Structures are given as C-alpha cells and as structure tokens.
Amino acid sequence: MTSLIAAVSWSLHLVLFVLGLITATSSEMIAAIVRPGIFRHVMCRNNLYPRSGVLRYPVPDELVYWSEDYGEYCPPFYTAPHINGQVWADAPLPSETFKPQWNQLDGNVNRVSYHGAYHIKDGLPRNPIGRTGISGRGLLGRWGPNHAADPIVTRWKRNDSGGMVSDSKTGKNILQMVAIQRQDNKLWAIPGGMVDPGENVSVTLKREFTEEALNFTDKGLMVEEFFKSGGVQVYSGYVDDFRNTDNAWIETMALNFHDQDGTKVGQLNLTAGDDAMNVRWTDMDGSLKLHANHADMVKEVAIRLNAHW
Structure with a gap:
C-alpha cells in the first residue's frame, strides 16, 4: 500500500x-x-554487491530518492581492495593530496554528469538517481560518474536469398544487433566499455567493439571506415548497473551504427574477446533480456529504424 x-x-x-x-x-x-522508463534503479539495490560478501542496505522503491526521509538508512562502506592503487582509479578518499574537482573536467578526468550538477555530501559525490544501499566506490574506479560508451551495431535480418525477414505479427522487418555475453554476470549486453581519461568517445566505441566482438585486426580498415561514418546517438546518461553505489555510478553514451545493406560489419565473423564469454548477432524484440538497462537503449534504435520490437 x-x-x-x-x-x-x-x-x-x-x-x-x-x-x-x-x-x-x-x-x-x-x-x-528526460527519458521515462530508462532510469530503472533496480539492479543496484537490495542484493549482494558483486564479487564481495557485502549485502546492500535495503532500499524500498518509495525511499530511493534522496528527498525522501530515511532516517535509519545506514549503508555499508565498500571499495574493492584491488581498486586502490590502480593507476586508472582515484585515491581511496579525498585528502590534502587528492582534491577532485567535482562537476567539471578535472585534468583529463571527466567528472561531469550528463544530468547536470550532482550534490556533494560529506565530501563525496551523491548518486543523482538515488540510494543504492551501499557507499564507497565498490568495483568502480572513479568517485562520481564513471563514463562508458556503448556501440549498438545493427543490421537487418536476412534469409538465404538476401531478402529482409519480417515478423509475422507486426509485419515489420527484424533488426539484429551484436551482443556479447559478459564474464562477470553472464548476461548479454552491448559490447561497450569505459572511456579512458582524455579519450574521445568515438575512439572508445571503436576500440571496445573491436576488442570484445572481433578480437582481431585484419579487418581493421573496414571497421575503421564503418565507425568513421558516424553513429546516431540514442542515449546519454545514467546506467542501472549492478556495480553502482551511493558515491560512484556508471553513465554512458550509446550510439547506433547501422549496416543498412549488411555488406560491412554485417559480414564479419564475430569472435569473443577481452571480457566477453560469447558474441553473436541477436534478433531484437521486446523479449530481449540484457545487462543493466541496455534493452531500453536498444529499443530506442528499433523505434528510430521502424523495426519490429
């Protein structure tokens, strides 16, 4: 009630x-x-934090937002031990020698959120969407936003004769996307990854797709040309990722790269690499279950291309 x-x-x-x-x-x-339905805040609540024995403090739906009073809220503090000391990670806590410039470009580290200025509480950034039941950085390298990039690579599903295949109920053509199976949670996902400090998002998109879905470079020129043509941005913002905490979270920019006639990357043999267990061309429809809120981003592509969903 x-x-x-x-x-x-x-x-x-x-x-x-x-x-x-x-x-x-x-x-x-x-x-x-901004984008109704895509800001589900479910994966990062009410469960055991991944790769740890730390249980998140319970956060009911009605108490997610910081504006709601939750006096007894007492999340455990956790940062994975292997994170501290990594060259790509922040220091354990702000100090006299580590003074992050929140909500701005801090050297070559982007601490700006797609959702505008986030609040600083007790010297640390506060998750802009709400409580997660755990504080600290968890498995994430940066305090505040950890920026990722997700290339949604698509083609039309075709029969043996090369004709496009449509769904018998909707009558719309079926899209296929490149999906990888993640090593960490075994879920299928967009083959994206984290943006390196100072790196352009376009470079991240191409690099992550090549590393996770191709795992070879002999078709490098084709891939280079395909991504150079430019993708269509379908989303930028918060990701409902199971690694998020009250003080560190993932935000992504997702772009669709569509191979209209299937003669470019649509012809490549996919090979799982890097952090992927498996990789495949996957039919896109409303029953698709993907990591975090990737299905919401993929749905945007289907709508834009007037494809079956």
Missing part, C-alpha cells in the same frame, strides 16, 4: 511539474521526464 501511495503521489507531482505548477530541483524529476 505504501508503494502504491508513493507511486500515485509521484505521478501527481510529475503532472504538476509538467503543467508548470511546481519547480523541479531534485534528480528524480530528471529521471522522470
């Missing part, structure tokens, strides 16, 4: 905001109106 009341209250709050009767200042307003 509490969840129902909270949901009704939130719906009314959103309607009033849209009508201009109230002013939005909290991150939940961003989550609700």
